[in-house]
Amino acid sequence: MAHYHYDIEKLVDRLADSGELDSFLDDVARYGMMCSENRRIEDILESPHVLAETKAALVETLIAPFFGWPFTALIERLRENGDIAAYPRLVESVRRTVRERTGACFADVASCQPLTGAQLERIRAHLQKLCGHRVYLMNMIDHDLLAGFVISIEGRMIDLSVRGDLSTLRTSLLEENR
The missing domain is CATH 1.10.520 (Peroxidase; domain 1)
Structure with a gap:
């Protein structure tokens, strides 16, 4: 400090x-x-x-x-x-x-716009099932996202964004063209 x-x-x-x-x-x-x-x-x-x-x-x-x-x-x-x-x-x-x-987990949820309380609670419930502990969420705005969200939790990333989907699609198309 x-x-x-x-x-x-x-x-x-x-x-x-x-x-x-x-x-x-x-x-x-x-x-x-x-x-x-x-x-x-x-x-x-x-x-x-x-x-x-x-x-x-x-x-x-x-x-x-x-x-x-x-x-x-x-x-x-x-x-x-x-x-x-x-x-x-x-x-x-x-x-x-x-x-x-x-033993609580902390998750950062990046989205293109603020998520509603209900959306955050659904995400929290799913993550608590995965972690088996209390999960605290922090929703952050990422202006580079088109839609969806990216979750970072305990050193892991879950990409549920359109950008992630497009990246996956691009990778599969490139692999098919080889």
Whole structure:
């Protein structure tokens, strides 16, 4: 981390003890979706050229009203400490700690547009059957996808996109022409 030490074990313990771990992880996923749709949010928070007051106002207007207090407090602490660029590493540490303690799986679902809650729940249910553990999903926007989605879970990729289908078709056509 850039300037400060963040005790991930303690953070996860406090969230679990207060019953807020699942909502915190949901907020992490929603923040990821928000930032994948509008890259300027991270750019503003990370920029050394943007005034601290402007960054604080962004947190106050775009994050605080829509996210739980533990997540908002974390973003605010990172912003205050000048460590917002460390957020992805911190989230990965939280994921690793939760995975080690609970056996939960984390899946990133890339799609060309945001998936609905019902769509995400269907994906989660199928993945939980495959993993045998709780699955946390993070839906991200990938503007290069035409349709469908790509799932990355525990080092594996499941490509259910039109781009993947076209790539498979191209490979089979090339093999037939040899």
